[in-house]
Ligand SMILES: Nc1ncnc2c1ncn2[C@@H]1O[C@H](COP(=O)(O)OP(=O)(O)O)[C@@H](O)[C@H]1O
């Protein structure tokens with residue numbers, strides 16, 4: 001019997017291109033383990049920063065070196081954006097490991113749905129809702145999940161008329177207050193996120209966020225002293241939650257530099273939270289997964305108030321970082337599902353739910 005052919009899809013057009021390459025290296029290594037080699041054939045597909053797809057030796061070269069292929073700012077031949085490498089036809093199940101816009105927001109999922117080939121992870125709806133912080137919070141509110149106070153803003157309106165801007169700021173101060181966090185609705189990796197403790201900082205944070213996205217969200221700081229807790233979810237209709245992990249760092253918040261400079265943040269697995277808080281967070285993680293219609297995998301992130309004991313849901317990531325040292329695979333390893341077994345389960349979950357419902 002021929003083995004299913006897994007198409008590992010990595011790189012992509014987001015700012016998280018390099019993280020995707022690291023994730024793909026770890027996933028490819030897991031498919032190289034003896035059990036998985038017996039189960040599957042693996043083919044590599046690399047999406048360059050300009051959107052062109054490469055397979056075969058060029059994709060292998062990127063994986064081996066860990067370095068992106070250089071591209072011109074605009075693809076020379078637009079036809080290359082619309083044509084897949086011929087060996088894409090041999091793929092029987094896709095494993096997209098693309099983070100951020102164009103990878104985790106439903107766009108690639110729509111393309112793979114149109115190809116009529118199963119793929120790992122959430123379908124179009126779960127990916128799109130999970131990516132957009134405003135849509136995500138609306139879905140969480142509908143499921144009665146605890147969140148901080150927030151306001152959604154159309155960034156373009158802020159600058160369209162100075163009166164509106166003034167009133168808008170006052171409204172934000174009344175409804176959200178200080179300190180607050182200002183975020184582009186559709187990004188990730190803490191890019192474009194600012195913390196504000198007064199009006200001047202709020203104005204510059206709004207300006208920064210609106211530079212990245214037309215849709216902006218302003219939300220209240222969760223607590224004076226928070227612990228950042230993450231839970232990994234695996235499954236389709238009966239998803240399971242992992243043990244919890246905690247991120248510790250010295251910075252004011254978990255910003256881009258802290259996330260990506262080695263040594264600035266530490267992962268504590270499992271977290272030292274009590275059994276009852278742990279169980280509450282695990283139940284909320286599963287509820288959050290269902291609220292956005294996620295599938296396969298997601299990492300759900302929380303803030304725990306050190307002094308208040310209050311748990312608030314921060315966000316869901318439907319294609320979380322998947323490098324050897326990333327939280328998602330480490331949480332499953334600590335729960336008893338090693339990396340190689342994890343990628344196998346994800347492929348099986350993709351096959352189980354095909355055709356995707358959206
Ligand atoms: N409401 C909040 N209260 C306290 N800290 C926050 C809040 N929102 C964001 N942060 C800080 O900013 C970081 C990035 O915010 P997040 O919404 O997770 O964005 P991203 O999707 O880019 O990861 C969080 O990990 C946390 O450190």
Ligand SMILES: [Mg+2]
Pocket residue numbers: 301315
């Ligand atoms: Mg986050």
